[in-house]
Amino acid sequence: MTFMKSLLSAAAATALCAGAALAEPALIFDLGGKFDKSFNEAAFTGAERWVEETGGSFREIELKSEAQREQALRRFAENGNNPIVMTGFAFGNVLSEVAPDYPDTKFTLIDMVVDAPNVRSVVFNEHEGSYLVGMMAAKASKSGTVGFIGGMDIPLIRKFACGYVQGVKAVNPDATVIQNMTGTTPAAWNDPVKGSELTKAQISQGADVVYAAAGGTGVGVLQTAADEGILSIGVDSNQNYMHPGKVLTSMLKRVDNAVYDAMTAGTDIETGIYVMGVANGGIDYALDEFNAPLVDDDMAALVDGAKAEISNGTITVHDYMSDNTCPVE
Amino acid sequence: MQKMPQWADVILVPLISLILAGALSALVILAIGESPYEAVKIMVQGAFGTTNGWGYTLYYATSFIFTGLAVAVAFHAAMFNIGGEGQAMIGGLGAALVCLFVPFPHWTFALLGGFGAAMLFGAAWAFIPAYLQAKRGSHIVITTIMFNFIAAAVLNYLLVNVLRPTGGMDPATAKFPEPTHLPTLHDMLLPLGIQFSKSAPANVSLIMALLACVFVWLLIWRTRLGYEIRALGHSESGAIYAGISAPKVAIISMLISGALAGGMAINNVMGEAERLVMNSVEGAGFIGIAVALMGRNHPFGVLLAAILFGFLYQGGAELALWTSIPSELIVVIQALVILFTGALDNMVRMPLERLFLSLRRTEP
Numbered sequence: 199m200t201f202m203k204s205l206l207s208a209a210a211a212t213a214l215c216a217g218a219a220l221a222e223p224a225l226i227f228d229l230g231g232k233f234d235k236s237f238n239e240a241a242f243t244g245a246e247r248w249v250e251e252t253g254g255s256f257r258e259i260e261l262k263s264e265a266q267r268e269q270a271l272r273r274f275a276e277n278g279n280n281p282i283v284m285t286g287f288a289f290g291n292v293l294s295e296v297a298p299d300y301p302d303t304k305f306t307l308i309d310m311v312v313d314a315p316n317v318r319s320v321v322f323n324e325h326e327g328s329y330l331v332g333m334m335a336a337k338a339s340k341s342g343t344v345g346f347i348g349g350m351d352i353p354l355i356r357k358f359a360c361g362y363v364q365g366v367k368a369v370n371p372d373a374t375v376i377q378n379m380t381g382t383t384p385a386a387w388n389d390p391v392k393g394s395e396l397t398k399a400q401i402s403q404g405a406d407v408v409y410a411a412a413g414g415t416g417v418g419v420l421q422t423a424a425d426e427g428i429l430s431i432g433v434d435s436n437q438n439y440m441h442p443g444k445v446l447t448s449m450l451k452r453v454d455n456a457v458y459d460a461m462t463a464g465t466d467i468e469t470g471i472y473v474m475g476v477a478n479g480g481i482d483y484a485l486d487e488f489n490a491p492l493v494d495d496d497m498a499a500l501v502d503g504a505k506a507e508i509s510n511g512t513i514t515v516h517d518y519m520s521d522n523t524c525p526v527e
Numbered sequence: 528m529q530k531m532p533q534w535a536d537v538i539l540v541p542l543i544s545l546i547l548a549g550a551l552s553a554l555v556i557l558a559i560g561e562s563p564y565e566a567v568k569i570m571v572q573g574a575f576g577t578t579n580g581w582g583y584t585l586y587y588a589t590s591f592i593f594t595g596l597a598v599a600v601a602f603h604a605a606m607f608n609i610g611g612e613g614q615a616m617i618g619g620l621g622a623a624l625v626c627l628f629v630p631f632p633h634w635t636f637a638l639l640g641g642f643g644a645a646m647l648f649g650a651a652w653a654f655i656p657a658y659l660q661a662k663r664g665s666h667i668v669i670t671t672i673m674f675n676f677i678a679a680a681v682l683n684y685l686l687v688n689v690l691r692p693t694g695g696m697d698p699a700t701a702k703f704p705e706p707t708h709l710p711t712l713h714d715m716l717l718p719l720g721i722q723f724s725k726s727a728p729a730n731v732s733l734i735m736a737l738l739a740c741v742f743v744w745l746l747i748w749r750t751r752l753g754y755e756i757r758a759l760g761h762s763e764s765g766a767i768y769a770g771i772s773a774p775k776v777a778i779i780s781m782l783i784s785g786a787l788a789g790g791m792a793i794n795n796v797m798g799e800a801e802r803l804v805m806n807s808v809e810g811a812g813f814i815g816i817a818v819a820l821m822g823r824n825h826p827f828g829v830l831l832a833a834i835l836f837g838f839l840y841q842g843g844a845e846l847a848l849w850t851s852i853p854s855e856l857i858v859v860i861q862a863l864v865i866l867f868t869g870a871l872d873n874m875v876r877m878p879l880e881r882l883f884l885s886l887r888r889t890e891p
Contacts, residue, residue, distance in 0.1 A: 229806075259847050259848055259854075260847065260854045262843070262844070262847070262854060262857075262858075263809045263840070263844075264800065264804060264806065265583070265586065265587075265728060265795075265799060265809075266844050268726065268728075269583060269726075269844060270844075270848065273848055274848075287697060288697055288804075290697060291697065291699070291702070291802070299726075351683070351687060352687060352698050353691075353698075382679060382680050382683035382684070384805065384806055
């Protein structure tokens with residue numbers, strides 16, 4: 199017993215020393231997993247960019263259960279990690295309880311707002327980006343029918359869908375938008391097989407452009423769309439490279455920039471609410487060598503015009519989550 | 528006559544299984560270039576080295592005790608209840624509804640009210656598969672597992688469309704009001720002069736789980752109903768010949784099982800989250816199967832197995848925090864323990880039985 203005790207206290211002592219020596223940032227990935235080629239991976243890319251430029255290092259964890267949210271936050275805070283960056287709206291409730299206990303630690307929360315003096319909340323206007331890619335989908339579609347495949351059926355994804363439909367209707371008021379959600383449980387974020395099936399179903403109903411806002415499930419959507427010879431639209435990260443010439447564009451949500459900025463600012467990070475939208479480059483559509491042949495000058499001019507108009511407030515895209523309704527179907 | 532002594536059955540078989548699982552896990556960790564010794568040290572220290580670690584280990588264990596007992600009770604009646612997951616989800620719904628809509632004056636009332644509602648909802652969810660099995664012959668394994676999916680869909684619909692507070696993004700209910708918050712082990716042990724970690728989620732539900740263990744032991748081995756349940760489990764035709772109504776006992780055993788699985792909600796919903804989130808159960812219903820198998824369907828065995836799995840969960844979380852072992856491999860390690868203690872039980876048992884039999888033969 200005494201041997202065990204000394205062993206444990208020695209381990210505790212080394213852990214404490216290690217904690218005091220480094221004030222490295224920490225990054226917590228939500229339940230979707232780090233390599234979802236989408237939302238969480240964007241966060242990881244941002245952190246990696248910071249590592250490359252500064253030569254620093256950071257702690258990271260992929261959560262496996264709900265109870266681990268609070269645990270990971272507290273353990274990193276007690277270990278002296280600063281700032282602590284976390285991805286996903288599900289942290290909102292937990293962080294609002296944890297943040298006041300560690301006033302000297304700075305937290306950055308992506309996708310949700312927590313009102314505390316030591317928290318930077320970064321939220322994105324996904325509906326604006328979805329509006330832009332919706333316009334491109336309507337422009338690229340020959341059948342007049344386009345598809346939307348969401349991940350888990352939650353308000354956030356309905357916000358994507360609503361912005362997308364608005365964009366489609368702005369270009370072609372007669373267009374049909376087929377909407378499907380992958381599932382009702384968190385497993386829907388990582389079910390490429392189901393995503394593939396839904397894509398096939400939408401193709402059989404005439405869709406020739408599909409927009410996947412479904413995390414890891416989108417990999418299956420993009421694959422099937424490429425196999426069946428229709429166009430797809432990626433989300434969060436730039437997914438154009440996955441099937442060159444087959445992915446019309448990607449709705450970019452610059453989670454990587456949010457993470458990179460937080461880690462660069464370090465412990466001096468400014469707190470408060472940061473809204474990232476089209477106006478400040480936090481939301482955009484992807485244009486690179488992989489999709490350049492698909493986007494003609496006409497389409498680019500149309501979308502860039504809409505971008506400018508959203509930025510200066512001429513166009514207001516309705517936000518589903520502001521009132522939980524969508525003006526268009 | 529038993530093939531081997533009681534102590535070997537209860538202690539030696541699980542112990543050897545654990546050692547085998549541990550050895551294989553060590554090989555896995557070695558293969559990715561980490562030190563198994565360091566890994567074990569982090570796991571043990573993380574789970575038992577601090578009161579914070581104990582708090583998490585016991586929190587997980589509390590959930591596993593409830594679901595483990597649920598599987599065990601049904602198993603005594605030869606009913607294989609795979610639906611603990613769904614019953615716990617619906618139990619959580621029951622607890623959440625009373626916490627949100629009944630103005631409890633004090634946490635003791637909230638605990639009893641929430642526990643009652645959770646058990647009622649869990650039992651109701653188990654009743655339909657039980658009825659279908661007892662009266663219509665639909666296989667319980669199929670129906671209970673399908674009911675897990677229905678429960679998830681029901682919960683999803685209610686959380687997204689009905690119970691989510693307006694403006695909330697999370698598919699979850701509002702926070703429960705202050706009087707329903709259950710005391711944590713920190714609050715309970717402070718008057719006794721024991722400093723327990725404030726942030727750990729273990730709470731008064733642990734006491735209820737221990738009481739549930741005693742209740743199940745009394746029920747199965749000290750009551751007439753328990754006798755009927757065991758008789759049915761050993762031989763259905765024998766039980767019917769003895770005048771036991773097989774459908775009735777089967778349904779009652781499933782109701783108790785569902786109530787126990789649902790009762791887990793006081794721990795994860797009322798004790799930890801203090802609101803109902805979508806995936807609040809997190810596989811505890813399935814872990815309960817492994818816990819019951821390893822615990823030989825005896826409440827005391829279930830208690831020990833639940834603490835072991837609590838250790839694996841909490842130790843695994845610590846590994847993920849402080850090492851570069853990928854989280855997938857931590858699941859592999861947990862799965863190896865389940866595989867050896869649950870599924871591959873006979874691999875250890877049969878050679879041991881043969882060993883004990885041959886030892887006995889050599890005696891005069």
